[in-house]
Every structure is written in structure tokens, then in C-alpha cells.
Amino acid sequence: MSSTDSLARQQAARKGYWRRLPLIDNPRVRWGLVLGAMVYLVLALASVEVNWARVAEGAGRALNFLGAFLQPDFVSRQSDILAGLLESLTMTLTSTVIGVLLAIPVGLGAARNISPLPVYAVCRSIIAVSRTFQEIIIAILFVVMFGFGPFAGMLTLAFATIGFMAKLLAEDIEDLDWRQVEAVRATGASWWQTMNHAIQPQVMPRLIGLSMYRLDINFRESSVIGIVGAGGIGATLNTSLSRYEYGTSAAILLIIIAIVLMSEYASSYVRRWTQ
């Protein structure tokens, strides 16, 4: 915003005309963005094909589904739900533990201030690959390689955990207080001792908090990778939906929401306790 502009604004304000400052200063960019957005919206909406007859037909089903949420059916498929849930929970726990353990060396390697350039490049590319592809795509590949079942699912979640945790851990290490590292090094400490006494205490609280958060994400993801055969509650949910047993689907969704809520409370408690 130029100074003549702000002067004009002040004079107008004295006369009682006032308008708030725009979010984007340059009027050309502002109107260009608006125009571009309009053109895009028209093009995009024109290319969306909707089969309204099918939507009208589905409206009844939507009502059925909402009705099912009011009386979810936990009982009639109880054993399937329990088995799926147990599989999801075990996958979540093992994959988080394995993923975090593997993410620690990758994260150390991906921190520019403590690792040499070749190691840094390798670790960063591991992180990039793991973060770009959705869990479900990785799950498809792992199911082909390792066969159906929770083992492929566990590996998928562990792989996704590596990218997530290593990136955040590396950023945390890059921001740490270097004076403590220098102090420990000045005592003649070896590389291991420096890691253990200067770096680990600084990043530990955040590492624990992030692991709890990742546990939460892994549970949520474990409910979908079952769709492609990687075990967990997702397979049960998928079957119940395609058989139009909405009562069971509603029950599964409510269980997922309840578990996510509980783990969110638990993780906020743990994070408060570590910091």
C-alpha cells in the first residue's frame, strides 16, 4: 500500500467514509484472482456430471442411513466387529512402535546440522516418498507383495509413520539449542554420548507427543486400508456398506469416533505430563 493511498484513505475517513483494508493490496492481483476463480468455478462445475435420477433414488437410502445412526446395530455382527476392531488396534500399536523406532535414525539422518550431506539426501528422499503417497496406495503394493492380512497393513502404517515422524523429528533437531551440544562435546563425549545427553533430552517431550498423535492417526488410517485387503475394521465396514446393513456400519463408525475421542483425550493428557 503506497503512502498516497493511505493518505487518501485518511482524508476519506475524516469525511465519514471508511472501508476496511483489503486482504491483498494490489488491486490488479485482487481482481485477477477473483476473475480467475470465477472462470475456474464455471469450468469445473460444467465438467461435473451428476446423475440426478440416481441421486433421487439414493435419497431414500440416505434417510435409512440417518435412521440407522439413531439405532445402531452393535449386536448382530458382534463377532465380526470385534475381530476387525482387535485387528485394527493391534496393527495400530505395532506399526506405531516399529515406525517410530525406524523413524528415529531416519530423522537423525535428515537433520542437516548433525548429518553429512549424502546421508541427509538419502533420508530426505525416504521421507518424500513416504509422505507423497497415500497410505492406501502403499497398502495396495504391500498387499501384492506380502499377501492379504494385517501384516501388510502393519507395514503400510509403519512406512507412513516413518515419513511423518522423521520429518517432524528432523525439523525439531534442526531447531535445537546448540549450546548444550557444544557443552557436552567439550567434555570429550563420543557421538553416541552427544546424542544421548545433548540431543535426546531436548527432543524427547515432542517425540513422545508426536508418537501419541501418530498413534491416533494410525488408528484412523487402519480403518480404511482394510478396503484393499490389508486387514482391520475397514474390511468389515466395507462389507456392511455394500450389503446395505446400515445399522452395523453406523455401529462401526460410532465405535471409531469413540476410540478417536478417547485417544485424543489420552494424548493431550500425556503431552501435558511430558512437558
Added chain:
Amino acid sequence: MPVSTSPQGAPIWQRRTTRAQWLQFVAWLLGLSLFLLCWKAISDNTMWVFVEDAGRQGSDLISRMMPPRWEYANVLWKPMWDTLNIATLGTVLGIIMAFPVAFLAARNTTPHPLVRSLALTIIVSSRSINSLIWAMLLVTILGPGVLAGIIAIALRSIGFVGKLLYEAIEEIHPTPVEAISATGASRLQVMNYGVLPQVMPAFAGISVYRWDINIRESTVLGLVGAGGIGLQLNASINSLAWNQVSVIFVMIFATVLVSEWVSARVRHAII
């Protein structure tokens, strides 16, 4: 940090008390047993024969993928455009719905605590359910197609945008709000002139960030029939055309990189 004395009279330093040490030991033991128990449950449900030849399967997969059928890319432009539309329109729809929800959920702008807990319930349920599950639900209701994908992305985005935005609203400075209300402004005017300008940059940043995530998520929605490039991915996998799958992977990788770059640039410009 307890200090005890050795029989010779020299002080011995320990990091923890005996009690704390035992507690820690028990905690590690419990954690390790839980992990091993879970591991056993998984390994019981696994066909180890399949796992053993994973290396062979993997190299076989790569050899089938390896000369990618590049001419297949010509078929992919329309699905890619659909994918971008699902992500963008879904994000727009999602933030339109998330905006009022966030104001109702923030402690300092909510009209009533009961409304607040309702808004928080909406946010939590939207956040806990993955967009693929929303898509599965909507495909059975609306039929397969781009519309189901757009709504799935929108429903998932409500929780994310709503949560981050209401946290931003709760952290605003109270002084501008007080100043505006001191002029005798109505509730809506206070929101408009006191709260909104303070959260606008955060809101724009959150929306762009969610758009970036939605691009990733919309690439797989087609696996359950909700349109986009995932439909082609599913078809190629089902027909075992792995050399087409690798083309799709390259397209997804490129799109995600570009969207991540755009989102980082925009957020950098805003903040």
C-alpha cells in the same frame, strides 16, 4: 535425584529413587508385553509363506511396472482434471460449512455452551472418519461419480478447518473486540470488524493447507468409485496392467509435488 551413602562413607549419586526405578521397569515390561501380544495376534493372522517370497513378488512387480506405458497418459488428463475439481470444489464447500461451525465452537464467540458442544461434536465426527469412508457412504447414497467425491472431501474438511480455525479464534487479542463493542456495535458487527480481520490470515493459510491435503486424498477416492484418477488406478490394478499403474503413480507424484509447492508459496506469502 537421591543420594545415598556407601559403606565407605562416600556419597553415591543415582538418577532415580528405587521406587521410580521399579515403576519405570514395570512400565517398560507392560509396554513390551503389550507389543509382543499384538505382534503375536498379527503373526497368527498372517500367511508367512506369502511373506517369505515378498522379495520375489516385489521384484516381479517392479519388472512388470518398469517400462511405463507413457501413451496411457493421454487417457489420464480428464481424470486428473476431475481429481483437481474434487479437491478444489470439495475444499471450497468444506470451508463454507466449516466457517460458521468454527465460530460456534470457539469459546469466546459461541452463543451458548450447548451450541459449542454440538459444534465440537460435528468437528470430531468429521475428523475421525477418513474421506475414503465418507466416499464409500456417499457412493452408496449418491451413486458413483465426482459428486460423491466432492461431498466426501467437503465433509472431511469441515473437521480439520473447523478445529484449526476455532483454535485461532480462541487465541485472538481481546482488545480490538472490546474496542468495537464499546462503540455500541451489534454482535454480528463485533464478529465482522473485531474478530474476522484477526483470523483472516490464519483462515486463508489453513484453507490452502487443507487444499494441498485434499489433492492427495482425492487421488485415491476413485478406488471406492468416487471419481478422479483413482478410478483409472483401480481399473489398471484390477486388469493387472502394472505398466499403466506406474504412469498413474508418476502423475500423482508430480501433482502432489506441484500442489505442495503452491501451498507452501501461498502460505509463505500470507504469513
